[in-house]
Amino acid sequence: xxxxxxSHVQSNRLGxxxxxxxxxxxxxxxxxxxxxxxxxxxxASEITLLAVSKTRPSKDLxxxxxxxxxDFGENYLQEGLDKIADLNDLDICWHFIGPIQSNKTKPIAxxxxxxxxVDRFKVAQRLSNQRPDSPPPLNVCIQVNxxxxxxxxxxxxxxxxxxxxxxxxxxxxxxxxxxxxxxxxHDAHEQHVAFAxxxxxxxxxxxxxxxLDTLSMGMSGDMDAAIAEGATIVRIGTAIFGQRPTQxxx
Ligand SMILES: *Cc1c(COP(=O)(O)O)cnc(C)c1O
Numbered sequence: 001x002x003x004x005x006x007s008h009v010q011s012n013r014l015g016x017x018x019x020x021x022x023x024x025x026x027x028x029x030x031x032x033x034x035x036x037x038x039x040x041x042x043x044a045s046e047i048t049l050l051a052v053s054k055t056r057p058s059k060d061l062x063x064x065x066x067x068x069x070x071d072f073g074e075n076y077l078q079e080g081l082d083k084i085a086d087l088n089d090l091d092i093c094w095h096f097i098g099p100i101q102s103n104k105t106k107p108i109a110x111x112x113x114x115x116x117x118v119d120r121f122k123v124a125q126r127l128s129n130q131r132p133d134s135p136p137p138l139n140v141c142i143q144v145n146x147x148x149x150x151x152x153x154x155x156x157x158x159x160x161x162x163x164x165x166x167x168x169x170x171x172x173x174x175x176x177x178x179x180x181x182x183x184x185x186h187d188a189h190e191q192h193v194a195f196a197x198x199x200x201x202x203x204x205x206x207x208x209x210x211x212l213d214t215l216s217m218g219m220s221g222d223m224d225a226a227i228a229e230g231a232t233i234v235r236i237g238t239a240i241f242g243q244r245p246t247q248x249x250x
Contacts, residue, residue: 021242022060022063022241023066025239026067027067028239032223032239033049033234036227037227042227047231047232048071048232048234049236050072050095050233051072051236051237051240051241052072052075052236053073053074053083053237054073054074054079054098054237054244055079056241058082058086062087062090064240064241065087065092070092071092072092072093072094073096073097073235073237077096077104077107080098081111084111093114094113095112095116096112096115096116097116097179097235098117100117100118102126105126108127109172110130110131112138115140116179117141117153118140118141118142118143118167119153121163124170127173128170128171128172128173131173137172137174138172138173139174140167140176141214142155142167142179143178143179143180144160144198144201145180146180146194147182154181160205161205165208168209174211175211177215178212178216179215180195180198180216182194182217186221188224191225195226195228195231196229198215198217199229199230202230215230215231215233216231217231217233217235218231219234219235219238220236223236223239
């Protein structure tokens with residue numbers, strides 16, 4: 001049974017109450033997150049739901065915001081910047097989760113609070129140099145190519161310790177943890193194996209960097225396994241906003 005929180009109910013011009021599709025989806029995703037947390041004997045409050053809003057118009061984000069959603073993830077820089085400008089009246093925490101071209105780091109350093117996809121030192125160094133003085137340091141995760149796929153971005157597990165050591169020296173970055181997009185599979189066992197590897201890597205690094213509190217992993221298709229293995233940020237697009245057009249724009 002869905003409980004209608006007041007904040008999920010909107011009124012149309014005729015005063016009819018309705019709940020948007022996005023509001024309904026958000027309630028279901030939150031319930032799923034809470035159930036997964038419970039089965040893993042974890043507190044739901046230690047898991048942040050990041051709404052992945054790539055290809056979605058600003059009004060969809062506003063709709064989710066009205067239902068209490070505060071963290072939004074964008075993959076494409078220009079599209080993200082446009083929405084940040086559109087929605088600057090809202091108290092949103094913006095996460096950059098797309099591939100980073102090293103000549104495009106400045107607007108990322110200026111406009112986002114989190115970057116999940118740092119996978120080489122050059123990019124990290126530029127982000128640190130270009131982070132303005134006034135906001136706190138930029139929160140970053142190192143993207144790990146956990147399934148060791150040739151075509152994927154991300155640091156290979158073997159290179160992680162040295163990259164973490166280099167990034168940890170940068171003054172305007174706060175190294176928060178690790179992020180992964182494992183090889184897509186419907187096989188629950190394979191999902192668990194990949195996410196458990198991420199957890200093991202985090203534990204190893206925590207011996208040197210106890211502040212590494214973040215594991216950004218789990219999308220609409222593998223959120224259950226990710227939470228079971230220790231995700232602290234799940235990045236959910238489709239289950240909140242619906243199916244995206246087949247080819248996301250670049
Ligand atoms: C698109 C995307 C997601 C969300 O994927 P869904 O399957 O729609 O939930 C999560 N993380 C990253 C990096 C993405 O690009």
